Amino acid sequence: MLFRFIVAAALSARCLNAQQIVNGQIFTPGIAIVDSPQPNTPLGGDHLQVAIDVSSDGQLQLPPYPSNPVSAIYNITIFLSSYITGWNFTISNGTASNGSLDEIMGQENGSTVKHVNWVWPDCLVGKGPPGNINSARGLYNISIRQNFRLNGSDEYTIFDLPIHVTNSIPAQDNRPSCASLNNTLLNESMLVASANNFTRIPGTSIQGNGDSGSGLGGPKPDANPGDGLGGAGMLDWRAGLHVMWIGVAVFMLAL
Ligand SMILES: *[C@@H]1O[C@H](CO)[C@@H](O)[C@H](O)[C@H]1NC(C)=O
Ligand SMILES: *[C@@H]1O[C@H](CO)[C@@H](O)[C@H](O)[C@H]1NC(C)=O
Ligand SMILES: *[C@@H]1O[C@H](CO)[C@@H](O)[C@H](O)[C@H]1NC(C)=O
Ligand SMILES: *[C@@H]1O[C@H](CO)[C@@H](O)[C@H](O)[C@H]1NC(C)=O
Ligand SMILES: *[C@@H]1O[C@H](CO)[C@@H](O)[C@H](O)[C@H]1NC(C)=O
Ligand SMILES: *[C@@H]1O[C@H](CO)[C@@H](O)[C@H](O)[C@H]1NC(C)=O
Ligand SMILES: *[C@@H]1O[C@H](CO)[C@@H](O)[C@H](O)[C@H]1NC(C)=O
Ligand SMILES: *[C@@H]1O[C@H](CO)[C@@H](O)[C@H](O)[C@H]1NC(C)=O
Ligand SMILES: *[C@@H]1O[C@H](CO)[C@@H](O)[C@H](O)[C@H]1NC(C)=O
Ligand SMILES: *[C@@H]1O[C@H](CO)[C@@H](O)[C@H](O)[C@H]1NC(C)=O
Numbered sequence: 001m002l003f004r005f006i007v008a009a010a011l012s013a014r015c016l017n018a019q020q021i022v023n024g025q026i027f028t029p030g031i032a033i034v035d036s037p038q039p040n041t042p043l044g045g046d047h048l049q050v051a052i053d054v055s056s057d058g059q060l061q062l063p064p065y066p067s068n069p070v071s072a073i074y075n076i077t078i079f080l081s082s083y084i085t086g087w088n089f090t091i092s093n094g095t096a097s098n099g100s101l102d103e104i105m106g107q108e109n110g111s112t113v114k115h116v117n118w119v120w121p122d123c124l125v126g127k128g129p130p131g132n133i134n135s136a137r138g139l140y141n142i143s144i145r146q147n148f149r150l151n152g153s154d155e156y157t158i159f160d161l162p163i164h165v166t167n168s169i170p171a172q173d174n175r176p177s178c179a180s181l182n183n184t185l186l187n188e189s190m191l192v193a194s195a196n197n198f199t200r201i202p203g204t205s206i207q208g209n210g211d212s213g214s215g216l217g218g219p220k221p222d223a224n225p226g227d228g229l230g231g232a233g234m235l236d237w238r239a240g241l242h243v244m245w246i247g248v249a250v251f252m253l254a255l
Pocket of ligand 7: 081089143183187
């Protein structure tokens with residue numbers, strides 16, 4: 001799983017920096033790229049916000065895809081889960097409910113970056129790290145699951161992005177109950193068995209779907225520093241990828 005890469009990269013700070021300085025983007029084992037948040041960020045506020053580039057930096061067209069696409073994201077589900085607290089909240093399972101969101105790929109039509117905006121449920125209200133053993137606050141994974149097709153192969157992958165729910169989350173009337181969003185937690189062997197073992201090396205290309213999808217894509221009209229792109233978002237992305245390749249090569253040698 002690419003999660004290991006993130007952990008390894010976090011330990012091997014120089015290489016991760018090389019990658020992050022280029023554009024601050026987290027490559028998942030799939031087509032999607034997480035623009036924000038960064039791993040291990042302390043989060044809070046009114047909402048959990050996640051920015052996901054579903055075009056792989058303009059390499060893949062947006063839906064609607066042609067029938068029998070060579071590459072496509074069929075759907076993305078997202079959960080917020082923690083083996084420590086025992087909660088596994090639905091952020092999106094494809095069907096909106098009180099507190100969970102509609103299909104991510106259907107959001108913000110025409111935008112290559114989908115901005116997930118999820119109201120924190122009630123049991124996460126509080127300030128700072130978990131105050132006692134029963135607290136729901138603390139370490140979580142934003143678990144991003146992609147059903148996709150890349151270069152003609154169907155895949156399902158799980159990408160766990162660790163975050164810290166430790167910033168202030170104010171009490172508000174619109175917070176759904178934690179129980180209404182909770183799901184069974186599966187152990188890691190079950191999860192590994194349920195997903196394809198697929199790694200995407202950052203920078204590798206994606207076969208498109210003919211004219212509209214085969215190109216390198218245009219600029220990212222809605223990328224901004226708030227997406228976590230930082231100043232490097234100003235770079236031409238091809239140059240960025242070149243620099244990143246160097247970062248990845250250094251990382252591989254470091255292994
Ligand atoms: C996050 O996911 C990884 C596996 O991808 C797991 O090892 C870790 O325990 C999870 N963290 C929490 C807080 O559940
Ligand atoms: C996601 O796509 C896969 C593959 O097409 C399909 O089997 C699955 O039912 C879809 N799931 C959701 C939540 O839409
Ligand atoms: C999204 O935009 C595309 C192209 O502009 C259009 O064909 C499609 O009908 C739109 N979908 C929705 C749900 O508005
Ligand atoms: C959930 O339902 C409650 C009660 O109907 C409502 O006040 C609240 O705004 C809803 N929250 C969300 C996030 O939809
Ligand atoms: C989606 O998640 C919501 C909230 O957890 C739940 O009520 C609903 O049953 C789920 N739907 C499916 C198809 O799993
Ligand atoms: C969430 O739901 C699962 C399945 O019903 C349950 O085993 C677990 O205890 C619940 N989590 C919490 C923190 O209540
Ligand atoms: C959380 O619940 C969803 C929906 O049931 C499930 O697909 C997912 O694997 C669960 N996450 C974990 C870490 O068990
Ligand atoms: C994971 O869960 C499955 C189903 O509950 C169980 O059969 C298996 O022994 C568990 N694996 C581990 C390593 O705990
Ligand atoms: C995934 O594939 C790689 C390379 O083929 C292999 O080294 C690794 O053990 C596999 N991981 C799992 C969980 O099967
Ligand atoms: C997809 O195909 C392109 C073009 O043939 C190739 O460069 C790339 O490595 C392939 N990607 C994967 C993950 O196989």
